[in-house]
């Protein structure tokens with residue numbers, strides 16, 4: 001049984017993240033999406049809200065669970081008996097940082113491997129940051145995430 005964790009901020013999830021989760025769920029027996037609680041960042045959504053959003057958006061994929069976590073991804077992987085960390089690669093700009101992270105994680109935990117999913121072309125430009133930026137100027141974000149997430153972003157920005 002190969003268990004993979006997919007760690008990230010997911011503030012909030014986009015079609016890009018959901019595409020990675022869906023595709024990874026075919027290759028691995030179980031995907032544990034780890035929503036990072038990082039006290040240094042000030043996210044738009046609380047960790048509980050981000051977990052909730054992802055749970056709803058992935059409810060039709062039976063081998064996916066969503067959990068909050070703090071600290072190192074390799075520790076999160078080990079706690080969940082995962083052999084693999086999944087990350088998404090959009091463009092070469094992601095590569096340098098992701099390679100360094102993967103190599104560091106390899107030193108910290110030689111028993112955990114990092115596997116990269118290359119993004120689907122239609123989502124290569126997409127990030128949570130760009131979605132929030134467009135939304136903050138009242139732009140149409142309907143192509144960036146499912147309707148429930150769009151509504152959550154709109155409500156958050158109103159309040």
Ligand code: ADP
Nearest residue numbers: 007008009010016017087088089119123126127
């Ligand atoms: P982090 O703060 O860890 O980068 P993110 O939530 O921004 O967290 O991203 C989590 C993971 O999802 C990263 O590996 C990132 O490269 C990947 N990702 C983000 N957006 C996309 C996308 N549009 N397509 C594919 N992968 C993506």
